[in-house]
Amino acid sequence: xxxxxxxxxxxxxxxxxxxxxxxxxxxxxxxxxxxxxxxxxxxxxxxxxxxxxxxxxxxxxxxxxxxxxxxxxxxxxxxxxxxxxxxxxxxxxxxxxxxxxxxxxxxxxxxxxxxxxxxxxxxxxxxxxxxxxxxxxxxxxxxxxxxxxxxxxxxxxxxxxxxxxxxxxxxxxxxxxxxxxxxxxxxxxxxxxxxxxxxxxxxxxxxxxxxxxxxxxxxxxxxxxxxxxxxxxxxxxxxxxxxxxxxxxxxxxxxxxxx
Amino acid sequence: xxxxxxxxxxxxxxxxxxxxxxxxxxxxxxxxxxxxxxxxxxxxxxxxxxxxxxxxxxxxxxxxxxxxxxxxxxxxxxxxxxxxxxxxxxxxxxxxxxxxxxxxxxxxxxxxxxxxxxxxxxxxxxxxxxxxxxxxxxxxxxxxxxxxxxxxxxxxxxxxxxxxxxxxxxxxxxxxxxxxxxxxxxxxxxxxxxxxxxxxxxxxxxxxxxxxxxxxxxxxxxxxxxxxxxxxxxxxxxxxxxxxxxxxxxxxxxxxxxxxxxxxxxxxxxxxxxxxxxxxxxxxxxxxxxxxxxxxxxxxxxxxxxxxxxxx
Amino acid sequence: xxxxxxxxxxxxxxxxxxxxxxxxxxxxxxxxxxxxxxxxxxxxxxxxxxxxxxxxxxxxxxxxxxxxxxxxxxxxxxxxxxxxxxxxxxxxxxxxxxxxxxxxxxxxxxxxxxxxxxxxxxxxxxxxxxxxxxxxxxxxxxxxxxxxxxxxxxxxxxxxxxxxxxxxxxxxxxxxxxxxxxxxxxxxxxxxxxxxxxxxxxxxxxxxxxxxxxxxxxxxxxxxxxxxxxxxxxxxxxxxxxxxxxxxxxxxxxxxxxxxxxxxxxxxxxxxxxxxxxxxxxxxxxxxxxxxxxxxxxxxxxxxxxxxxxxxxxxxxxxxxxxxxxxxxxxxxxxx
Numbered sequence: 001x002x003x004x005x006x007x008x009x010x011x012x013x014x015x016x017x018x019x020x021x022x023x024x025x026x027x028x029x030x031x032x033x034x035x036x037x038x039x040x041x042x043x044x045x046x047x048x049x050x051x052x053x054x055x056x057x058x059x060x061x062x063x064x065x066x067x068x069x070x071x072x073x074x075x076x077x078x079x080x081x082x083x084x085x086x087x088x089x090x091x092x093x094x095x096x097x098x099x100x101x102x103x104x105x106x107x108x109x110x111x112x113x114x115x116x117x118x119x120x121x122x123x124x125x126x127x128x129x130x131x132x133x134x135x136x137x138x139x140x141x142x143x144x145x146x147x148x149x150x151x152x153x154x155x156x157x158x159x160x161x162x163x164x165x166x167x168x169x170x171x172x173x174x175x176x177x178x179x180x181x182x183x184x185x186x187x188x189x190x191x192x193x194x195x196x197x198x199x200x201x202x203x204x205x206x207x208x209x210x211x212x213x214x215x216x217x218x219x220x221x222x223x224x225x226x227x228x229x230x231x232x233x234x235x236x237x238x239x240x241x242x243x244x245x246x247x248x249x250x251x252x253x254x255x256x257x258x259x
Numbered sequence: 260x261x262x263x264x265x266x267x268x269x270x271x272x273x274x275x276x277x278x279x280x281x282x283x284x285x286x287x288x289x290x291x292x293x294x295x296x297x298x299x300x301x302x303x304x305x306x307x308x309x310x311x312x313x314x315x316x317x318x319x320x321x322x323x324x325x326x327x328x329x330x331x332x333x334x335x336x337x338x339x340x341x342x343x344x345x346x347x348x349x350x351x352x353x354x355x356x357x358x359x360x361x362x363x364x365x366x367x368x369x370x371x372x373x374x375x376x377x378x379x380x381x382x383x384x385x386x387x388x389x390x391x392x393x394x395x396x397x398x399x400x401x402x403x404x405x406x407x408x409x410x411x412x413x414x415x416x417x418x419x420x421x422x423x424x425x426x427x428x429x430x431x432x433x434x435x436x437x438x439x440x441x442x443x444x445x446x447x448x449x450x451x452x453x454x455x456x457x458x459x460x461x462x463x464x465x466x467x468x469x470x471x472x473x474x475x476x477x478x479x480x481x482x483x484x485x486x487x488x489x490x491x492x493x494x495x496x497x498x499x500x501x502x503x504x505x506x507x508x509x510x511x512x513x514x515x516x517x518x519x520x521x522x523x524x525x526x527x528x529x530x531x532x533x534x535x536x537x538x539x540x541x542x543x544x545x546x547x548x549x550x551x552x553x554x555x556x557x558x559x560x561x562x563x564x565x566x567x568x569x570x571x
Numbered sequence: 572x573x574x575x576x577x578x579x580x581x582x583x584x585x586x587x588x589x590x591x592x593x594x595x596x597x598x599x600x601x602x603x604x605x606x607x608x609x610x611x612x613x614x615x616x617x618x619x620x621x622x623x624x625x626x627x628x629x630x631x632x633x634x635x636x637x638x639x640x641x642x643x644x645x646x647x648x649x650x651x652x653x654x655x656x657x658x659x660x661x662x663x664x665x666x667x668x669x670x671x672x673x674x675x676x677x678x679x680x681x682x683x684x685x686x687x688x689x690x691x692x693x694x695x696x697x698x699x700x701x702x703x704x705x706x707x708x709x710x711x712x713x714x715x716x717x718x719x720x721x722x723x724x725x726x727x728x729x730x731x732x733x734x735x736x737x738x739x740x741x742x743x744x745x746x747x748x749x750x751x752x753x754x755x756x757x758x759x760x761x762x763x764x765x766x767x768x769x770x771x772x773x774x775x776x777x778x779x780x781x782x783x784x785x786x787x788x789x790x791x792x793x794x795x796x797x798x799x800x801x802x803x804x805x806x807x808x809x810x811x812x813x814x815x816x817x818x819x820x821x822x823x824x825x826x827x828x829x830x831x832x833x834x835x836x837x838x839x840x841x842x843x844x845x846x847x848x849x850x851x852x853x854x855x856x857x858x859x860x861x862x863x864x865x866x867x868x869x870x871x872x873x874x875x876x877x878x879x880x881x882x883x884x885x886x887x888x889x890x891x892x893x894x895x896x897x898x899x900x901x902x903x904x905x906x907x
Contacts, residue, residue, distance in 0.1 A: 208528055
């Protein structure tokens with residue numbers, strides 16, 4: 001693996017987020033759900049980011065929020081890949097009418113505003129961890145399929161594919177053994193970028209009120225709640241906001257460094 | 260060229276019909292009974308029947324669809340369930356707000372992206388900064404950027420207001436002052452996007468032979484950059500602007516919420532929260548139509564600007 | 572040793588590009604003179620550095636180190652070293668004193684501007700004419716170059732014209748300000764053979780009319796014979812042989828030149844059994860040149876212990892230059 005500053009920074013940021021998610025109980029100084037009388041207190045030695053309107057430690061809530069965000073992020077990316085990759089592979093390899101129709105549909109879908117789409121659907125099905133992952137995955141799969149299809153088109157014309165065809169390989173076999181392995185690089189990059197986008201969008205949805213219901217710490221929701229108290233303690237909003245930014249940036253950097 | 264344009268327009272019409280129909284049916288199908296949505300799950304059957312009769316939800320779906328389309332063409336989009344006002348009267352001013360925000364943000368993003376990646380001296384010295392700025396621009400969530408800007412410029416320095424909308428009646432200066440922060444916030448992402456695409460394209464164009472041939476004529480570096488390279492590199496950005504405007508057809512939901520702007524995005528969120536089906540439906544349909552139209556315009560723009568397609 | 576009436580005097584021109592480990596020398600210690608009105612062909616395979624010389628004269632080599640001097644006699648009588656001029660100053664030279672035409676006529680013209688716009692730009696740049704005057708000049712030039720309906724051509728975009736027409740447009744642009752030197756970098760390589768002949772004729776007649784010198788860069792020996800009086804053969808960034816075209820072609824002294832000439836397909840070859848004799852081996856990578864004479868690994872006269880150790884220097888006799896350690900012996904032994 002070539003050393004690129006982009007990749008290193010990306011991994012560092014993602015490592016931060018992952019450790020928060022996995023080791024939340026260890027890292028966070030306080031119980032994120034425990035309210036206290038000391039509400040809206042400013043940053044202090046005991047509460048590095050201060051406390052929110054229910055007296056809960058903001059830093060601990062930010063650390064615990066990583067878990068929800070990463071779960072949704074990975075879940076959505078998985079869904080997007082699971083649907084998008086096969087569609088892209090098949091459409092790209094098959095070509096012809098099947099491909100043309102697929103391209104038309106995907107292009108149309110991709111030009112719709114993703115956030116609005118996710119917003120409407122989530123509003124209807126209700127925001128839960130699983131639902132959010134599914135909805136965001138559903139919104140993201142078309143652009144994944146488009147990318148994979150592009151790769152397939154590039155690979156399809158290579159001689160080793162022709163050779164495989166001449167040797168009597170069935171389309172399914174060729175796709176599985178020749179085409180798919182060569183799209184790995186793009187797929188990996190796209191996965192990381194999808195995680196980034198999913199966390200970005202789910203944070204926006206939470207900000208708009210469609211996130212995981214309280215009291216679970218949820219970055220977007222925290223930003224929204226903290227907005228009212230911006231003048232008193234900006235960290236209520238900016239803390240979780242920065243967490244979102246760092247995590248999104250980290251995954252994006254990794255993804256773009258693979259290309 | 261005219262034939263191409265006409266063909267695209269003609270193709271757009273069935274696309275629009277198909278998409279709006281699809282939207283209509285899926286919304287109503289997913290929602291189950293719109294009446295139940297509007298009244299709550301445990302509404303009495305009489306109340307549900309009343310709603311159904313009033314809004315015509317008991318008719319077959321395709322009848323409802325055609326009825327909606329025909330009324331829409333006549334400028335009637337129904338009445339809001341919550342406010343009882345005509346949907347059109349609620350939507351039109353909201354569209355104006357969102358449109359102004361979107362257009363200003365796009366223009367700012369496009370001009371900054373193109374200029375910062377074209378100016379000859381700028382590119383060598385400022386280059387790494389621009390690349391980093393691009394990365395940050397496309398990953399920072401709108402709400403984070405917006406709130407940060409409010410914190411710095413409104414709460415902290417007190418230079419700018421924290422809301423994004425003041426009607427024109429309060430004076431152009433006041434109106435524009437309120438728009439500064441939201442426009443900056445919204446344009447950030449698009450600046451990053453346009454910059455990345457344009458920069459890559461510009462790099463490719465710079466390597467092409469006609470650039471060297473132009474310099475061989477003795478033309479200054481900046482003239483080569485702006486009159487020779489830019490017109491070639493900007494083509495994908497034009498299309499991208501069109502597509503991005505389509506993406507903003509639903510309004511800039513997050514930005515409008517952060518800055519409390521009475522735009523279409525915020526109206527949509529509100530109508531979802533208040534289960535106001537007629538408004539939701541109308542806005543969703545408008546979004547779909549807006550996307551199709553903007554895609555069409557982007558297509559046409561590309562055809563017109565690129566002489567290789569425009570002529571024969 | 573500068574000729575009294577030389578238009579361009581190049582001395583010890585060396586061009587280095589930044590390489591991965593160390594700078595790569597694309598052109599090494601090249602020296603030559605160009606007299607006004609003469610056509611000199613710069614010949615060699617791809618990668619030998621001939622195009623780089625053309626770009627170096629124009630100051631268009633980009634971020635590279637250029638050493639040596641290139642003294643040009645300007646139209647106003649001044650004589651200046653192009654290597655010392657800033658980019659700004661060179662902008663006055665390009666298109667005006669020295670012009671360049673390139674290999675791919677399609678790619679050399681900007682696709683989003685009309686042909687007329689592009690010709691006008693060259694004219695107004697150096698002569699500051701009004702649009703009407705510039706149009707006039709352009710139309711006259713195009714007709715002179717044999718383009719029917721010059722007006723329509725002016726209003727067209729490059730993709731609407733044929734390859735031959737585009738190359739004529741390129742020539743029109745290059746000649747619009749009456750440069751005293753035209754650098755032609757493989758101008759006919761991308762054209763059909765018939766069009767090729769037309770363009771060469773065109774260039775010859777234009778030269779007779781304007782008295783400009785032409786530095787004709789090519790890898791095609793047939794074209795050289797057609798158009799040039801003198802020729803310089805390049806290999807691995809250096810000039811290995813130079814002289815009058817007749818002399819060099821009929822009595823090549825450097826084995827590389829000999830091999831190049833031998834590899835030309837002969838029309839009267841002995842039946843279809845005669846093979847094309849290609850030069851064995853490949854052009855060396857400029858970043859990893861062989862020790863001693865750069866050509867020795869492919870040379871059938873290479874003497875182990877001599878040619879792989881010592882770098883041959885340029886030997887000049889009257890108007891004849893050779894860079895080979897054994898050329899005298901080879902010449903005396905007669906051509907095998």
